[in-house]
Amino acid sequence: MFYKIYDFEIGKLAICEENQKIVMVNIIKTKENADEIIKSSIQKETELIKNAKKQLDEYFAGKRKNFDIPIELNGTDFQIKVWKELLKIPYGETCTYLDIAKRVGNPNASRAVGMANNKNKIMIIVPCHRVIGSNKKLVGYAGGLDIKEKLLKLEKENV
Numbered sequence: 001m002f003y004k005i006y007d008f009e010i011g012k013l014a015i016c017e018e019n020q021k022i023v024m025v026n027i028i029k030t031k032e033n034a035d036e037i038i039k040s041s042i043q044k045e046t047e048l049i050k051n052a053k054k055q056l057d058e059y060f061a062g063k064r065k066n067f068d069i070p071i072e073l074n075g076t077d078f079q080i081k082v083w084k085e086l087l088k089i090p091y092g093e094t095c096t097y098l099d100i101a102k103r104v105g106n107p108n109a110s111r112a113v114g115m116a117n118n119k120n121k122i123m124i125i126v127p128c129h130r131v132i133g134s135n136k137k138l139v140g141y142a143g144g145l146d147i148k149e150k151l152l153k154l155e156k157e158n159v
Contacts, residue, residue, distance in 0.1 A: 002018070002041060004043060005034070006056075008056065010147045012028040013056070022072070023121065029143075052069050063158075074121070078104070086117070088103075091159065094131065094132045096136075097117075097133065117141075124151065129143075
């Protein structure tokens with residue numbers, strides 16, 4: 001696996017590639033977080049990583065609404081089902097954990113959807129930040145609620 005860490009408006013993001021697919025876009029918040037990526041990867045800015053960085057730059061500039069880079073979703077069958085539903089949430093829109101639970105065929109699985117969101121390794125591109133609580137409040141985001149709020153604000157301003 002190859003990785004490169006870049007500075008973005010929301011902080012440092014590690015972009016990782018394996019077998020010509022993006023497998024991770026993850027915020028680096030702690031040294032342990034960074035060490036976990038570094039120990040299992042080689043630092044190398046591949047063409048695909050450069051392209052992912054370019055598309056993320058365009059996203060943060062409000063110019064990109066959809067990503068068109070190859071990704072690999074690695075998780076349980078349920079997690080992958082959830083993440084595929086997240087990819088269907090339009091830019092600038094939100095839905096609830098319950099909405100996603102219903103879409104994956106289990107309306108009682110809101111908490112499991114939240115746990116799947118928490119395990120999403122390809123943040124922003126797989127837009128788990130677009131999922132909110134049933135009360136329309138921001139809840140649960142691995143990158144922190146402040147970042148979730150920034151991403152939703154960015155999309156609302158550029159929809």
